[in-house]
Each structure stands twice: as structure tokens, then as C-alpha cells.
């Protein structure tokens with residue numbers, strides 16, 4: 033992988049809830065085109081870390097530095113809220129585990145995609161509709177569903193629509209929280225294939241939170257293993273999973289091996 037300047041630099045990121053250190057001095061760099069998996073059991077701090085990176089919750093210490101489209105290094109912690117929201121709409125995307133949290137259920141599938149284009153300044157109705165249709169195709173939703181409400185879609189289809197809604201603005205950084213969680217196994221497999229092909233063709237930089245080792249094996253170049261708010265092991269995905277050093281990682285890996 034070509035490693036130029038990191039897209040994102042996290043250093044010493046700490047978030048406490050009372051006595052609990054949900055994230056304890058987390059540090060890593062993410063490079064363009066890289067998929068970083070974050071794995072750990074329930075309560076290890078994965079979702080908190082994603083929210084802290086996105087600036088959705090206040091943190092207690094550390095830095096989140098992001099290199100924007102103009103190559104300017106932005107300190108997310110001191111960025112005014114309006115500017116942060118704008119950045120989230122134009123350069124970042126956040127894929128929620130439950131697609132219902134990331135979609136507007138009372139407007140059509142096409143409008144769910146199109147309104148994100150309106151947000152970034154597109155005004156031509158014909159262009160918006162054409163782009164929305166192209167993205168429905170990309171995520172394998174039939175054209176005929178364009179004017180349907182997503183509340184009538186299956187869970188897998190809702191998740192694919194959420195991806196289209198996020199990717200239409202060509203984000204440079206995509207945060208994903210258990211994107212295949214809550215779906216049944218065959219639907220998960222199809223979504224994973226789609227995610228893998230989108231990540232490659234769009235050269236996406238992704239932070240992917242999951243408790244599923246199969247998901248990181250398929251998608252992540254690098255891996256962080258979290259336990260009790262700390263990163264206990266980090267490295268290339270295959271190396272970490274094939275030769276885990278920390279007892280917690282060894283336990284995670286052996287728990288998923290078929291006897």
C-alpha cells in the first residue's frame with residue numbers, strides 16, 4: 033500500500049464515563065485507501081472510540097487530526113461545530129449498525145440519496161435523479177424501488193441504501209459501526225462482498241468496528257484489538273490473527289476457530 037501522509041492521526045484519545053475508561057490513550061494513523069478494523073468484545077470501547085473520532089461525544093484528552101481535501105491538517109477537537117457538521121456531510125460518512133438510524137424512513141429511497149447531493153450544493157433535479165439511480169444500481173437495489181419508502185425494505189436492502197446515501201458524496205473517510213450486525217448470515221455475506229468491492233473500487237479509507245473476526249479478515253488491512261478501553265494488539269490483519277501475541281487476542285481468535 034502506498035503510504036503518503038496519513039489521512040487521520042489519533043493520539044492519546046481518552047474518554048471516561050465516571051470511573052470507566054471507555055477509551056484509554058488510543059493512538060493510530062490511518063492512511064488513504066486503508067481499512068482499519070477495530071475488534072474487541074462487547075464493552076471494550078469500540079463504539080465510543082468511533083463516536084469520539086467523529087466528534088459526536090466530548091472527550092477527556094488526546095487529539096484527532098484530519099487532513100482535508102485541500103491537504104490542510106484540521107484539529108477536530110477545536111473545530112467549530114458548524115464546520116464539523118459540514119465536514120461530516122462532505123468528506124466523512126458514518127455507517128450506523130442499524131440502517132434505520134442512518135436513513136430517513138419517511139422519504140423515498142431516491143430522495144435518501146438525492147438529499148445528500150443537495151447538501152453538497154447540487155441543484156439540477158435531473159442530475160440528482162440520475163446519480164441516485166446510478167447509486168441504487170451500485171448497491172444492487174432494483175430501479176423499480178427508487179420511489180419506494182425504505183421502511184418497506186428488508187434489513188439488507190436498507191443497509192445497502194444507507195451505503196449509497198453515504199457514498200454518493202464521495203467521502204474520503206468512512207466510519208462503520210458493525211455494518212453487518214443484525215443481518216442474517218446469507219445477507220451478511222452478500223453485503224460483505226459488496227463492501228469489499230466498493231472499498232477497492234472507490235479506494236475508501238475506512239475505520240471498521242466489529243466483533244466479528246470473519247468481517248475483519250475479509251475487509252481490514254490492519255487491525256486494532258481493544259480490551260477494556262485499551263489497544264492490546266495492533267498490526268497487519270493476517271499477522272495479528274494468524275499469530276496473536278496478547279492472551280486476549282489469542283482467546284478471541286481461538287473462540288472463533290471451528291473445532
Ligand SMILES: Nc1ncnc2c1ncn2[C@@H]1O[C@H](COP(=O)(O)OP(=O)(O)OP(=O)(O)O)[C@@H](O)[C@H]1O
Nearest residue numbers: 049052054072073074075076077078079080081243
Ligand atoms: N453513555 C454512556 N454512559 C456511561 N457509560 C457508557 C456510555 N457509553 C458507553 N459506556 C461504557 O463504556 C464502555 C465501552 O462501551 P462501548 O459501547 O464503546 O463498547 P463496545 O466495544 O462498542 O461494545 P458493543 O460491541 O457492545 O457495542 C462500556 O463499559 C460501556 O458500559
